[in-house]
Amino acid sequence: MPPRRSHKKSRAGCRRCKARKIKCDEVHPRCGNCTKHGVACDFEHPGITDVLSPAETPRPTTSASSGDSPSTSTLPPTPSVDSSTPLPIYRNPEPLPLTSNTKSSRMMELKLLHHYTTITCETLAISSPVSERIWRDTVPNLAFTGAHFLADALLAVSALHLRYNAPQDQELVRASHAYMASTLSEYSASLSKGINESNAEALFLTASLIAFQSTASRIFTRDDGGDVKDRSDGYVLPLSWFHSFQGVKAVVASSWQWLRNSGIVIPIIESQPALNLDLSGQNATFFGHLMNGVEEEIAALDDNPEGQILTRQAYQHAVAVLDWAHKIPHTGAPLVFLATVSRRFVELLEARRPRALAILASYFGLLKCLDGVWWLKGVARREVMGIVSLFDPDDEEWWSRLQWPIRIALYEGDVIPPDVWGADWVAETALLHQGSQNGSFVSHIELLSQMFSTMQSMPPPNLASAMPDVMDVIAHQNALVRSRTFERHPFLDDHTHDPF
Structure with a gap:
C-alpha cells in the first residue's frame, strides 16, 4: 500500500472554510473557495464573520427511510439586525456583500x-x-x-x-x-x-x-x-x-x-380570481378521475382515523382547486394552488403517494397556459415529464390518469384549443363574474384567519396541524x-x- 501523501494543514484559513472543514488557500483579500462560490470572505470583511456563521451551520440530516423528510435537530437562532443602525437601500447587502468596490x-x-x-x-x-x-x-x-x-x-x-x-x-x-x-x-x-x-x-x-x-x-x-x-x-x-x-x-x-x-x-389579493370550489365531490368534474379509489387507498395506508380525515380532505381540496383553475387558467388562477393546498397534501407529496403525484402533474399541466411568462417558461414540460418518470410505465392504474398532463405538456403551439384543453374558454368571463358573486378571495382569507385563530387556541391534540403556524415559517x-x-x-x- 503506497504511503499516504502528506499535506500542510491550514491553520490561518477563513471562517467559512473552517466551518465547512475544507482546506483554505489563505489568499487575501478573498480566499479561493469563497471566490469560487461568490460569497463573502472574512479576510475581506473581518467584521462580518459573526453574521456569516449561521450560513455555515450544516443543514439537518435527512431521514434515510424516505429521503425527503428531515430529522429533528436543534439549530442556533438567526442573528438579528441592530435596528439602530441606519441601512439605506444603496448598501452592500449583508450578510453577503457583493464586492469590496x-x-x-x-x-x-x-x-x-x-x-x-x-x-x-x-x-x-x-x-x-x-x-x-x-x-x-x-x-x-x-x-x-x-x-x-x-x-x-x-x-x-x-x-x-x-x-x-x-x-x-x-x-x-x-x-x-x-x-x-x-x-x-x-x-x-x-x-x-x-x-x-x-x-x-x-x-x-x-x-x-x-x-x-x-x-x-x-x-x-x-x-x-x-x-x-x-x-x-x-x-x-x-x-x-x-x-x-x-x-x-x-x-x-x-x-x-x-x-x-x-x-x-x-x-x-383582490386581483386574484375568487375561489369558487366544489368540495362536495358529488358533481362530475374534469379532474374527478383523480379521486377514483381514494377510500380504498386511505383505508390501506392510513391507520389513524384523524390521518384518514386529513388525507381525504387534502385530496378533495387539491382536486377542487385544479377543477376551478382549469376553467380560467389565463387569469393566473393555477398559481393559487401552491398556497391553498393543505399541509397534509405536501406531506403526501413528500411520501410520493401516486395520487398526490398525479394531482401535481395535472397542476403543472395547467401552467402550460402561462408558458409565455419568463419565470414559468418550460415549467410544464419539465415538471410533468419529471413526475411521469417516477411512475412505472406498466402501472395501468395511474398511467391512464397521466395522459392529460402529458398531452398538454408536449403540445406544440402558442394556443391550446379548447377540445385539447378540455374546457370552453369562451365562458371564462361569465365564470369570473359568477365567482365574484360567490365571494372574493378576501372572504376566503377571512375564513382562513378565523379558523387559524380558533385552532391556535385549542389544546393539543387537535386538527391544528393542518393549519399554518408562523413560528414554523421562521424555522x-x-x-x-x-x-x-x-x-x-x-x-x-x-x-x-x-x-x-
Missing part, C-alpha cells in the same frame, strides 16, 4: 432598482394593472421607509430577472444569491420578533417575493450546480415551491387583523439561511422542514 456595488444596485421599477415589477402580476402599479410604485416606497429585507428582496428578484437574459453573468448570479440571503436573514429575524401593525405589510410583500424567487430559481438549478434530477433518486420534486408559497399563507393568517385594512395588500426560513447549499443556490434544498 463601493462604487461598483452602488452601480449594481442602481441597475437592479431601475430594472425592477421599469420591467420586473410588470412580471409579478398576471392580468392585473392595479397590482402592477403597486409593485412598481408603492412597494419600493415602502422599502425606502426602513423595511430593509423588502428592499433586498426587490433587488434579488431584479437580479434574477436580469440573469434570465444573461445567464452567464456571474455578477448577477452573486447579486441574486447575496440579496436573497440578506432578505431571508433579516426577514426571519423580524418574524422572530413578532408581526405587528408596523411590519405586517412589509412581511407579506417580502414573503411573496421570496415565493416568487423560489419558483423562478428553478430554471437556474443546472447553472447553479444542481439539477431537477438527483443522482440517486431521479427527479426531485419542487417542494420548495410549496414551502415558500404556504409561507405567504401563514403570514397572512397570522397578520390578517392588520392586513385586512391595508391599501397595499388588499388590492393585490423554515432560518433553515434556508443556514443551509450550506445556499452557497450554490438559495432554494436548491427541497428537504428542509415543511412549515405547514
